[in-house]
Amino acid sequence: MIRIAVVSGKGGTGKTMVTAALSRLLKGSIVLADCDVDAANLALVQSPRLLQTDPFMGMKAAVIDPNLCTACGACEEHCRFNAVDMDGEAYLINASRCEGCAVCTVVCPSDAVSMQPRQTGVILYSEVACGHLVHARLVPGAGNSGLLVHAVKKTALERDGDADKFLVDGPPGTGCPLISSVSGMNAVLVVTEPSVSGLHDLKRVITVCRQFRPKIFVVVNRYDLDLTHTKEIETYCREEGLALISRIPFDPAVIDAVRAGMPVTDLGASPASQVIRVLADDLEKELIHLGSR
Amino acid sequence: MKLAIASGKGGTGKSMVAANLAFTLAMDSPVSLVDCDVEEPNLHLFFPSDPITRDVTLPIPVIDELICTYCGKCGEFCQYGAISVLPKKILFFADLCHSCGGCTLVCPEKAIHEEPKRIGTLSVSTPLPGLKLVTGMLDTGSPLAVPIIHEVKKETSDDPIVILDTAPGTSCPVVEALEGCDACILVTESTPFGLHDLGLAADVVVRLGIPAGVIINRSDGKDEETLRFCEEHGLDVLLTIPFSREIASIQSRGDLLCRVQPEWQKEFRSLFVKSKLLAGVEL
Numbered sequence: 001m002i003r004i005a006v007v008s009g010k011g012g013t014g015k016t017m018v019t020a021a022l023s024r025l026l027k028g029s030i031v032l033a034d035c036d037v038d039a040a041n042l043a044l045v046q047s048p049r050l051l052q053t054d055p056f057m058g059m060k061a062a063v064i065d066p067n068l069c070t071a072c073g074a075c076e077e078h079c080r081f082n083a084v085d086m087d088g089e090a091y092l093i094n095a096s097r098c099e100g101c102a103v104c105t106v107v108c109p110s111d112a113v114s115m116q117p118r119q120t121g122v123i124l125y126s127e128v129a130c131g132h133l134v135h136a137r138l139v140p141g142a143g144n145s146g147l148l149v150h151a152v153k154k155t156a157l158e159r160d161g162d163a164d165k166f167l168v169d170g171p172p173g174t175g176c177p178l179i180s181s182v183s184g185m186n187a188v189l190v191v192t193e194p195s196v197s198g199l200h201d202l203k204r205v206i207t208v209c210r211q212f213r214p215k216i217f218v219v220v221n222r223y224d225l226d227l228t229h230t231k232e233i234e235t236y237c238r239e240e241g242l243a244l245i246s247r248i249p250f251d252p253a254v255i256d257a258v259r260a261g262m263p264v265t266d267l268g269a270s271p272a273s274q275v276i277r278v279l280a281d282d283l284e285k286e287l288i289h290l291g292s293r
Numbered sequence: 294m295k296l297a298i299a300s301g302k303g304g305t306g307k308s309m310v311a312a313n314l315a316f317t318l319a320m321d322s323p324v325s326l327v328d329c330d331v332e333e334p335n336l337h338l339f340f341p342s343d344p345i346t347r348d349v350t351l352p353i354p355v356i357d358e359l360i361c362t363y364c365g366k367c368g369e370f371c372q373y374g375a376i377s378v379l380p381k382k383i384l385f386f387a388d389l390c391h392s393c394g395g396c397t398l399v400c401p402e403k404a405i406h407e408e409p410k411r412i413g414t415l416s417v418s419t420p421l422p423g424l425k426l427v428t429g430m431l432d433t434g435s436p437l438a439v440p441i442i443h444e445v446k447k448e449t450s451d452d453p454i455v456i457l458d459t460a461p462g463t464s465c466p467v468v469e470a471l472e473g474c475d476a477c478i479l480v481t482e483s484t485p486f487g488l489h490d491l492g493l494a495a496d497v498v499v500r501l502g503i504p505a506g507v508i509i510n511r512s513d514g515k516d517e518e519t520l521r522f523c524e525e526h527g528l529d530v531l532l533t534i535p536f537s538r539e540i541a542s543i544q545s546r547g548d549l550l551c552r553v554q555p556e557w558q559k560e561f562r563s564l565f566v567k568s569k570l571l572a573g574v575e576l
Contacts, residue, residue, distance in 0.1 A: 009333050011303010011461040016486065038464040039301050039490040059372065080393055096468055100372050101393030140496040143465040146436065172303040172461050173332035176436035195545030197308065197335040204333060207433040225538065226545040255513070258484045 002287050003166040005035075005185040007209065009201030011172035013193045014221040017254055018276065019169040020045045020263035023130045025280035026287075028164030032128065033156045034135040035149045035181040036171040037121070043135050045262055048126030056136065056151055058120035058144035059100030062093045068112035075104035075113060096141050121148055123155055132160050146176030153181075165287075174208045182208070186290055187215045189245075189283070193222055194229035199236065206242065215290055216242055219279065223247040245286070246279035248272050294574050295455045296565075297329075297474040299498070301490030303461030305480045306510035306534070309544050311458035312339040313551045317561040318454060319424040325452040329470035330460040331413060331429035331441040338547045340420035349429070349441050350409035351392040356383050360404035367396035367405065388436060413441045417448065425452070442469040463493045471498065476572035477505040478531065478564075483516045491519070495526055504571040508564075511536040531567045532560060 006019045019042060023032050034042035062083070064075070069091055076084040076091060083097035084104065093104075095118065104113045120142040126133045134156040136148055149171070156166060170181040182188055188209045192202040202218070209216055218237050223230045230247065237244040251272035257264040265273040298311045308330070315326040328334040337344070354376075356367070361383065368378040375389035376396060387410060397405045413431040420426055429445035431438050438460070446469075449455045459470040471477060477498050481491040491507070498505040506529045509516050513536050523530050534540070543553050551557045 008303075010335075011333075012305060013303075036462075038462040038467075039303070039493060041302070041486045041489060044485050044489060078394070078398070096465075099391055099393070101391060101395050102370070102372055103393050103395045103398060106370070106395065106398050138464060140463045140493050141465075141468045141500055143468075145462070145464040173330075173438075173466075174433055175332045175431060175438045175466070177464070178332070179434075179436050193304075193545070196338045196547035197333075198545075200335060200338055201333040204433050211434055225541050229545060252513075255484055258486060259515075261485065 001161070001163060001166055002187065002290060003185040004187045004189060005168040005170050005182050006189045006191060007170035007178060007182065007205055008172055008191045009174065009205030010193065010198050013191045013198060015191050016041045016045070016169055017258070017264060018189065018191050018219060019167060021265040021276045022280055023167055024263055024265055025277060026165055026167070027284060030130040030165045030167055031156045031160035031163040032130065032133040033152050033166070033168045034133065035152055035168050035177065037136045037148045037152065037177065038138045038145050040135050040137065042169045043126065043133065045258060046128040046133055047261060048128050048133050050124060050126050052125040054123045055119045056121040056123050056148055057117050058142065058147055060115040061095045061098040061100055061118045062102065062104050062113050063116045064091055064093055065112045065114070066090050068110050070110050072109060074107045074109060078103050078107045096143065099143065120144055123151060125155065125159065131163060146180040149177045149180040174204050178205065178208065182212050182214070185212065185214050187217065187287065189217045189219060191219045191221050192233060194220055194226040194233060196229070199229060199233055202233065203236065206240070215286070217245040217283065217286070218242050219246045219248065220244065221248045222250040224249045245282055246275060248275050294453070294569060294572060295457065295474045296568050297457045297459055297471050297477040298480060299459045299467060299471065299477055299494050300461060300480045301463055301494035302481070302487050305482050305487060307480050308335045308458050309550070310478065310480050310508055311456050312336055313549055313557065314561050314565060315424060315456050316421070316549050317551050317558045318565055319421055323423050323425070323453065325425045325427065325449040325455045327445050327449050327455060327457045328428040329442045329445060329457050331431045331438050332460060334428050334430050336426060336458055337416070337428050339549060340424070340426050342418040342420035342426065344416035344418035344428070346414050346416040348411045349413045349415050349444050350411050351440055352394065352407035353387055353390050353392055353410045354385065354396050354405045355408050356385065357404045358383065360402050362402055364401065366399045366401060370395050370399045391437070412437055415441070415444050415448065438466045439469045442466055463497050467497065468501070471501055471503060474503055475574060476568050477503045478508055478568060479505055480508045480510055481519060482511050483509055483513065483519045488519055488522060491522065495528060506531040506567060506571055509533045529567070532564050
């Protein structure tokens with residue numbers, strides 16, 4: 001199995017659009033995972049048929065028993081996540097701030113605090129055109145998104161471990177969900193945009209990705225909106241020995257396709273879809289090379 | 294007045310709105326602009342300046358193996374799997390540590406003390422008269438964004454007008470940035486992706502009890518579904534910014550719409566007045 005993650009650093013550069021198109025164009029059986037779990041959009045352009053829903057249990061959270069609590073304040077004093085609130089005379093845990101460390105259970109002199117399991121999302125398993133899609137819904141505002149990314153990837157590998165390719169739509173950023181998405185992948189496709197922000201964020205996410213030693217490919221999306229920055233990205237890639245594999249033009253057909261709920265390559269010929277088809281072919285050649293390594 | 298800019302979906306124009314709003318308001322009165330997107334902060338790119346930068350650290354455990362008896366209580370307690378106690382050796386995985394201090398509390402020999410570990414930086418600068426820019430930046434490879442967001446917010450806690458640019462998504466970094474804010478502007482784009490994530494972000498602000506309004510950015514005129522959503526959810530559309538290659542180009546080269554096209558300043562001043570009304574702040 002060849003494992004590919006699509007990431008970006010900066011948000012909104014076109015990760016999901018590229019992932020959706022590749023899911024239709026890459027050869028062999030594919031299992032898809034949407035690892036942008038707190039703003040998951042891949043399903044919106046995959047027409048999924050939901051097969052199974054499983055609860056996602058995040059870290060346990062502390063719960064204070066009001067009958068045992070003497071309001072001594074030891075939990076509040078020791079909690080480093082400011083997760084203990086005072087509600088009138090009683091202490092209670094702010095579950096969205098609680099990181100599940102259990103320090104409060106140790107310092108409470110009256111054994112009033114216990115750690116309780118909590119559901120912070122669901123994992124969805126669906127049938128899509130290329131095979132299966134694992135996606136998720138995080139309870140808005142909940143923590144543990146890195147843990148949920150891990151669970152989504154694990155579900156995909158357990159259920160569809162025999163697929164030829166594992167294609168992951170990653171989150172923006174460089175923190176815990178991104179690290180969890182990139183870990184264990186053979187290849188990373190970084191979709192960037194020609195802007196000061198796009199280039200700045202590209203450099204940071206590349207630094208993080210490199211720690212996992214995947215083969216890295218760079219895609220410049222909407223490249224023709226700023227040729228000066230496209231050139232700067234090209235120079236950066238050359239200096240860093242990174243493969244700039246595609247330059248996708250700005251194309252209103254992309255928004256039309258998203259509005260129609262499908263990858264742009266399904267909508268018929270358009271400037272962007274032509275370039276993405278070539279990207280898929282080129283990537284396929286590189287991946288075969290990777291597989292034989 | 295603490296005003297957050299959020300979106301759910303990435304790349305809808307949060308930083309563009311935050312930067313232009315701060316630029317415009319700073320002409321009249323002191324403004325603090327806070328970059329809470331610490332994984333990929335961008336505001337400093339629009340306001341080049343020489344900042345004063347300091348490290349943001351978290352305390353992590355250091356185990357004195359001369360005192361340690363390898364009893365294993367720290368490893369058993371750690372909820373994050375950051376400590377493994379072997380018969381005659383201790384393995385500590387710093388990247389998994391959440392810095393809760395639990396291991397130091399449970400060690401019966403008091404063999405564990407804490408030392409600071411850098412996870413990122415905090416920079417403060419004055420790029421323009423009246424504008425204080427505070428940027429948090431997570432070190433690449435470090436997973437924990439929330440403690441840095443906490444620090445950057447503390448840096449501006451007493452300032453009169455604070456504009457906070459948040460990370461994309463709806464997870465803990467966004468909640469950390471939003472908590473304690475008086476109002477929130479949700480920046481969206483009129484696509485199914487933008488609308489889906491606007492729904493998630495609206496859910497978060499409702500849960501936190503923060504009044505919110507919406508900006509539709511890069512509008513191509515097909516905004517009906519977004520407008521319908523906003524009406525159904527009682528969200529006022531505060532501003533609509535059309536798609537134009539000219540605006541995209543100003544943004545991509547790191548310039549400011551309100552500097553290049555000063556007629557936009559009026560729109561952003563009016564946006565701020567509407568935000569104050571949302572927050573119930575005296576005009």
